[in-house]
Amino acid sequence: MKVLVIGMGYVGTTLSLVLANEGHQVTGVDIDKQKIECLKNKHLYFYEPGLEQLLDKHLDNHSISFSTDVQTGIRDNEVIFVCVGTPQSEDGSPDLRYITATANEIGQSMNGYKLIIIKSTVPVGTNEMVSQWVEEAQVTPYPFDVVSNPEFLREGSALYDSLHPDRIVIGSTNENALQLVKSIFKDLHCPIVETTPRTAELIKYVSNSFLATKISFMNEIAKLCDSLGTNVNDIARGVGLDHRIGSHFLEAGIGYGGSCFPKDIKALLKTGAEQKVPLSILQSVENVNEQQYMYLMEKMLNRLGSLTNKSIAVFGLSFKPNTDDVREAPAFFIINYLLSKGVKINIHDPIVQLERFYSGYDIEQFDTAELAAAGTDAVILCTDWPHYMGVDWKSIQTTMNTPNLYDGRNMLNSKQMTDLGFYYEGVGYK
Ligand code: UDX
DSSP states (O other): OEEEEEOOSHHHHHHHHHHHHTTOEEEEEOSOHHHHHHHHTTOOSSOOTTHHHHHHHHHHTTSEEEESOHHHHHHHOSEEEEOOOOOBOTTSSBOOHHHHHHHHHHHHHOOSOEEEEEOSOOOTTHHHHHHHHHHHHOSSOOOEEEEEOOOOOOTTSHHHHHHSOSOEEEEOSOHHHHHHHHHHTTTSOSOEEEEOHHHHHHHHHHHHHHHHHHHHHHHHHHHHHHHHTOOHHHHHHHHHTSTTTOSTTOOOSSOOOSSSHHHHHHHHHHHHHHTTOOOHHHHHHHHHHHHHHHHHHHHHHHHHSOOTTOEEEEEOOSSSTTOOOOTTOHHHHHHHHHHHTTOEEEEEOSSOOGGGTOOSSSEEEOSSHHHHHTTOSEEEEOSOOGGGGSSOHHHHHHHSSSOEEEETTOOSOHHHHHHTTOEEEOSSOO
16 A cells, blocks of 8 residues: 655654555655655664664665655655654643644645544544644545544554554544554554544543553652662562553653653643543642652762762663653753752763753763763662663772662662662662
8 A cells, every 4th residue: 555654753754664564655754854864864863773674674675765745745645644743832732733734735735535644642632623624725625534543652662562562543433444544554463442533532642641650650659668668669560460450660760751751641631621620640640750850869868968069970861761762851850950959970871972962061971881980979870771780880889989879760689789889779679
């Protein structure tokens, strides 16, 4: 099948490559010339394991092409996936300007029937509005359908998640459109939830909100664990083996970040407020998360006494491992807090380059974790990159000014670290 994908962000790029891999003929378009040039040159402009190999393969066998010419893309393809961004606007609601612009462009450029599949995360009712916007922009009243098909992939495992989805959600008011979308994904064997566009839109927000709820719940329990002298990692295991609860997303730490959870939770809170249905549990989820990094900072303050003239190493910048995405990354809340206290900061991250973010501050990035830690008063581990399991903790312990180790992801073995001579603290784990 010939398919157009509009928006070459994480979701659109991954989807394009997966569709090409499933045997479809894909055109990926974006208004950002730089992104398109990068992709044409077989280069992924973000870090995501496995995707660059697919890009190479499908550019070589011509099953994928990239362009900035959105209008030609619309004219040449009957099936159009919309994967444009819906960033957070100032009032917490998603900014739909790219969705509106895309709907207008589709309406203006269409030359026959179009199946418009909305992958972008959009508030309930947006698919209906897209129909209206397309209709209003049409020069000739060609038929079209708008179908909601939210995306659930995670950064860092985007390819795996796309090839092995837990479910596919399709919200459609038209049976033929539903069948057409199903046929596109026919080789991905998983349950399909067929529903209305409004329900499909809400499923996406509720999924992310529920996952965030699990995290914030465990982050709160972690504080109780610290106070009772119990181990939150063991609690997570003991609780998570109950199939009704499930073992995922129970890892306590310095909180969730990323381009989705913080934004989507704000958006659902906004929807609740608009509907006059206060979502008090979700509000607490957000409150807990916003405070969580400070909990670790307070632990550190208790030990160091004051941060004046201190030097601290921060390990990990990205919001999670296997990505270079730093949006809403807890590491940056910690860095900003430390900078506000005049701390000298040494950084290490296996992938992310700090130069992009700071200049004129007492902050320096090092090539190795060992170099970053030397002479510091504390190490704060912010991202659970597997890389940090393999660093030379023994040598780090000996070269630090005072070997204090704050593990914001509970990823290291506290006994091993204590045996090496560290003062070790996690979150609900020591
Ligand atoms: C999330 C959803 O998982 C995905 O389905 C959706 O499509 C987009 O949003 P993503 O933001 O890529 O994906 O990352 P995810 O793996 O969900 O992690 C989000 C944040 O939660 C990270 O900062 C991670 O460190 C944190 N987290 C995750 C925890 O603190 N504890 C956990 O147990 C799990």
